[in-house]
Amino acid sequence: QKEVEQNSGPLSVPEGAIASLNCTYSDRGSQSFFWYRQYSGKSPELIMFIYSNGDKEDGRFTAQLNKASQYVSLLIRDSQPSDSATYLCAVRGPATGFQKLVFGTGTRLLVSP
Amino acid sequence: EAGVAQSPRYKIIEKRQSVAFWCNPISGHATLYWYQQILGQGPKLLIQFQNNGVVDDSQLPKDRFSAERLKGVDSTLKIQPAKLEDSAVYLCASSVRRGAQETQYFGPGTRLLVL
Numbered sequence: 375q376k377e378v379e380q381n382s383g384p385l386s387v388p389e390g391a392i393a394s395l396n397c398t399y400s401d402r403g404s405q406s407f408f409w410y411r412q413y414s415g416k417s418p419e420l421i422m423f424i425y426s427n428g429d430k431e432d433g434r435f436t437a438q439l440n441k442a443s444q445y446v447s448l449l450i451r452d453s454q455p456s457d458s459a460t461y462l463c464a465v466r467g468p469a470t471g472f473q474k475l476v477f478g479t480g481t482r483l484l485v486s487p
Numbered sequence: 488e489a490g491v492a493q494s495p496r497y498k499i500i501e502k503r504q505s506v507a508f509w510c511n512p513i514s515g516h517a518t519l520y521w522y523q524q525i526l527g528q529g530p531k532l533l534i535q536f537q538n539n540g541v542v543d544d545s546q547l548p549k550d551r552f553s554a555e556r557l558k559g560v561d562s563t564l565k566i567q568p569a570k571l572e573d574s575a576v577y578l579c580a581s582s583v584r585r586g587a588q589e590t591q592y593f594g595p596g597t598r599l600l601v602l
Contacts, residue, residue, distance in 0.1 A: 378529075382527075406588075406589075408590075416595070417576075417578055417593040417594060417595050417596045418530065418578070418593050419593070420590060420591070420592070423588075423590065425588075462529050462530075464529075466589075474532050474535060474543055475520075475532065475591060476532075477529030477530050477531070478529050479527070479528050479529045480528075480529055
């Protein structure tokens with residue numbers, strides 16, 4: 375079983391719609407969860423992080439975490455063509471010590487005008 | 488604040504040759520990471536430094552890859568000899584921990600093609 379799993383996509387949504395990106399992880403001890411956006415040929419860029427169960431909102435982005443289900447998601451409201459990119463989910467273990475960040479393979483999002 | 492710097496941006500070599508990449512982290516960031524990202528995959532951690540000490544190099548192919556961060560600032564990653572499967576983007580990232588929070592910031596990467 376992969377440590378962090380994402381559907382590779384592509385996920386296609388029309389402009390203005392809500393895009394929902396999902397991620398599951400295998401390590402129940404994971405404490406920190408990150409969403410990175412990566413445009414083609416560019417490096418990953420941090421969008422959001424979440425530590426606690428529930429929702430965290432930042433502008434058009436909402437991260438949702440359910441530790442019991444080992445599930446984290448990213449919602450993008452009012453999707454724009456400029457949101458078209460690969461979205462990487464990353465997970466880190468307990469806050470103590472030097473726990474590495476484990477990335478999923480990413481979900482490619484396509485927003486059509 | 489300047490971001491993570493990497494050079495070169497692109498490199499083409501033949502198999503069995505050697506290559507070196509350089510990274511300068513964000514000023515004040517004690518932790519530095521090297522990742523390998525193969526096309527269509529997520530970044531995979533190769534090595535993590537805390538200041539000039541190695542914290543995690545469990546996924547570094549030590550028979551051909553080496554990395555150092557001698558003065559706790561910039562770092563080099565070397566591949567010798569290169570194989571075709573080393574073709575990838577090599578990403579450097581740095582981070583600083585504030586309490587329980589630690590966020591990594593990536594450099595632009597070095598795109599390596601091994602022929």
